[in-house]
Amino acid sequence: MNISTDDFGSAADPGTLSRLRHQLGLAADAEGLLDVAFTTVDSPVGPLLLAATPKGLVRVAYAIEDHDRVLDTLARQVSPRVLRAPKRLDMAARELEEYFQGQRRGFDLPLDLSLSRGFRLLVQQQLPSIGYGQTRSYRQVAELVGNPKAVRAVGTACATNPLPVVLPCHRVLRSDGTPGGYAGGTAAKTTLLSLEAA
Template structure:
């Protein structure tokens, strides 16, 4: 994930699935990564600001989610740091409700690219806003748990929390 010419604010919270790095721009929440997650960005030069309104609200909503008190998120998101194709995939992920899953093939068809399953999978893997943009709800064609940048153990835990497993 490349954030160019953007002032970035960051904070860190602890959850039952490990530490989580939150990132916001002036436009909204731009990143949620578990510690040591694949594709974790270089945070050099980012300004720590636990009181940033978007970061503080994201922290509250994520804590509520992990405690089973929240199933949906209500936050301004900034997904502008991906390609147009990635942004389309990330928007499609947002339509998968808690407790439900989809396959990479159905997701590909949903973004109008039914033959682009691998490209959709790559975009899902690069989702910068884990949990809130629910890439963990995408399964293999046979329903198997496949790929999750935060680790399959976390994907399993998230799906169990939502009642999808």
């Protein structure tokens, strides 16, 4: 597919860049040249970056994580062929919107878990077993994965979770019930917990 600026009007047209990106994304996807598609969506916890490979959703990132830095990391760890292509993320965007509106309690998305390995991956795969509106302590999660003494390692696994919200590490709290750390910040964690408690 050939794309020329004649197809989109003058460069001064405010919509030109957006249309060019869209066409480029479609063309790259059609040619099998798109390894990582991304988009951003608005949410009650701020703008979220969503990224997917052909296997599934690979990354959800908060603005506090610096979206440009996250994209750079994806280009190094997954593939340099990263392009804004919102269409590939329509399902993820829709499910997240339903979650934030209180209409969805779990996610039915294909996931690409290639950014995590070993114990971290084991912990992250168990996070969806913590039901909507429920919480567990770091110690309880350590027990759940069969290593009760690995409380700090569970904390690290939650802190490095590449798919927050979808793999609900926000449901893991300190043993005294306080939120603890969170990739999106304590305010985001509290917002998610409040949303689920409503």
